[in-house]
Amino acid sequence: MPAPSSGVGERLRAAREQAGLSVADVAGRLRMQLRVVEALEAENWSRLGAQVFVRGQLRSYLRLLGLPEALSDSVPDATLAQAPELTPRTYTPPMQRMLDKAMGRAVYVVITALIVVPVWVATRTHVGSVDDVTASLGLANDPTVAQPESRPAGPTPVTASLTGLSKRAQPAVPADEAPAVDSTASGELMLRFNGDSWMEVNGRDGRQIEHALVRAGQERRFGIGDVGRVVLGNAGAVDVVRGGDVQDLSGFQRASVARFTVSSDGVLAPISE
Structure with a gap:
């Protein structure tokens, strides 16, 4: 059965009409919604929420119309505190909660491993495949020397081997007794490496x-x-020595x-691109 009316709603409506105010005017002055003003005049307290809101809104309305604020305390439904409704929850055993946490951590570890392991393997393979090729050639400290292409398999040139034999066959002669002889024959091209x-x-x-690497001091x-x-x-x-004269390579050098090319009579010319 609904609670009997206390008459405060009727007094609010009568005082509002006597003051020449509409529901919208009251809502605008009190900064309330229209449904709240209507609920106060209809004494429909259940639409207004908790008791503290009902009491505060009712007192503001009474104060606006010049009615005693004590009328808010005479309304039983307005001062009745309603217990909050409790929603039952499903009970989860402690072991189930621990298992859920462990599964979450395991998934995190697996995802981390799937990301980190491939990156580590790729980095390891890249670092392990680096070979110091120039160090084996002995020219790594000379940045001006270009690295030659790999020499194709084949017999050692005869000219180079004969040169070495001729050097070993010559006896040592003092510098002051050596005859003045042209170091390079006219029909021979000598490369002297400084x-x-x-x-x-x-x-x-x-x-x-x-096609070879040549050390300093060789010819x-x-x-x-x-x-x-x-x-x-x-x-x-x-x-480059021809006929005892050192040839100028500035025109052939980049x-x-x-x-450069060598003609049949020993003349040097640039290679045509």
């Missing part, structure tokens, strides 16, 4: 005569009629590499 370098010498028919001699094309790395450290 620093570490590399060389590639091809014949007139295009075959490769020699190579070739017949002028046999040489067709010469490429020298670190050309500034190599003297960066530290010199490329």
Whole structure:
């Protein structure tokens, strides 16, 4: 059965009409919603929520119309505290909760491993595959020397081997007793290496005569009629001698590499691109 009316709602409506105010006017002055003003005049307290809100809204309305605020205490439903409704929850055993936590941590560990392990393997493979090729050639400390291409398999050039034999066969002669003889025959091209370098010498028919790394202090001699094309790395450290004269390589040099051809009479010319 609904609770009997206390009459405060009727008094609110009568006082409002007597003051010439509409429901919208009261709502605007009190900054309330229209449904709240209507609920107060209808004594429909259940639409207004908790008792503290009902009492405060009712007192504000009474104060606006000049009615005693004590009328809010005479309303039983307005001062009755309603217990909050409790919603039952499903009971979860402690072991189930622990298992759920363990499963969540396991999933986290698996996802982390799937991300970290491939990155580690890729990095490890990349680091392990680095080889120091230039160190094995002995030219890593000379940035001006270009690295030659790999020498194709084949027999050692005969010219270089004969040069070494001729050097070993010559007896040591004091400098003051040595005869003044031209160091290079007119029909011979000599490469004198003052620093570490590399060389590639091809014949007139295009075959490769020699392609090798050469240490400082060594020499190579070739017949002028046999040489067709010469490429020298670190050309500034190599003297090209023909007929006892050192040839000027500035016209054949680009960066530290010199490329030139040798004619049948020993004249050097740039390689046409």
